[in-house]
Amino acid sequence: MIGEFLRAEGIDCFGELLRRELVFSDEKRLSRLEERMGRVESAVLFLMPYFAGEAPTNLSYYARPLDYHGFVKELSERLKGYLEERGEALGFALLADTSPLQERLCAARAGLGVLGDNGLLIHPRYGSYVFIGAILLSRPIAPAPAVKEGECLRCGACARACPTAALREGKREECLSHLTQKKKRTPEEDALIRRGPYRWGCDLCQTVCPMNRKAEVTPIPYFLKDRLESLLPEHAALPEEEFACRAFSWRGREIIEKNLSVKGEET
Ligand code: SF4
Ligand code: SF4
Known part of the structure; x- marks a missing residue:
């Protein structure tokens, strides 16, 4: 059921x-x-x-x-x-x-x-x-036998692509996904963000993964509507109702402005 x-x-x-x-x-x-x-x-x-x-x-x-x-x-x-x-x-x-x-x-x-x-x-x-x-x-159900398909290829591409010590040395506090949500950052942490393209989250260890190469598009309509392509200054100024519907809203508007103010090394 x-x-x-x-x-x-x-x-x-x-x-x-x-x-x-x-x-x-x-x-x-x-x-x-x-x-x-x-x-x-x-x-x-x-x-x-x-x-x-x-x-x-x-x-x-x-x-x-x-x-x-x-x-x-x-x-x-x-x-x-x-x-x-x-x-x-x-x-x-x-x-x-x-x-x-x-x-x-x-x-x-x-x-x-x-x-x-x-x-x-x-x-x-x-x-x-x-x-x-x-x-x-609250009730036991009869589980279908779990079918395990494949294994992580242990190719190391994710660790090589990671711009911080998050994967290679297990320093999760250096993960850019975490740092871009952090309100008070050190100059060194800002420098880690500056090195990469991301201003909210980080997908570098996912986009290089060969097991993601043929990732299918979501079949769930909710995840296909009102998508954002990138993070822009105007997103920090969205009306409250629209801002609250975004995954980056929970840390407040200031963090969006702060992250976008971190200029990339190429700029
Ligand atoms: S999300 Fe980015 S910073 Fe975090 S482990 Fe993956 S590549 Fe490294
Ligand atoms: S890139 Fe993907 S397949 Fe390769 S080691 Fe990392 S998680 Fe495993």
């Missing part, structure tokens, strides 16, 4: 896990959820691909569509209505980003891809350009 719901939403990649197969990262969050929905007995992991085939610019691919948190909220409401219409008294929590699960690991266990050396989940069709969602359920 959950599968039928997801397919109707354009979500064609999902897999089930029983509780004993789930890996939790936040037991406190899990306890709070279980107070509301009952004991978690299983979960359906699903993917939300966001790639639309465009060329790289200064804005990471994940931030080009409308913020996926908006999609997840709408999806949760629709699932609630779907279950109510069918008289299903099933406790559930549909989450992404705020899930108590180790999402990448659980998604890999559910057969939704492999864990790459760039730290990301890589799906055979959508590559690493995916958001991971989970529907925690």
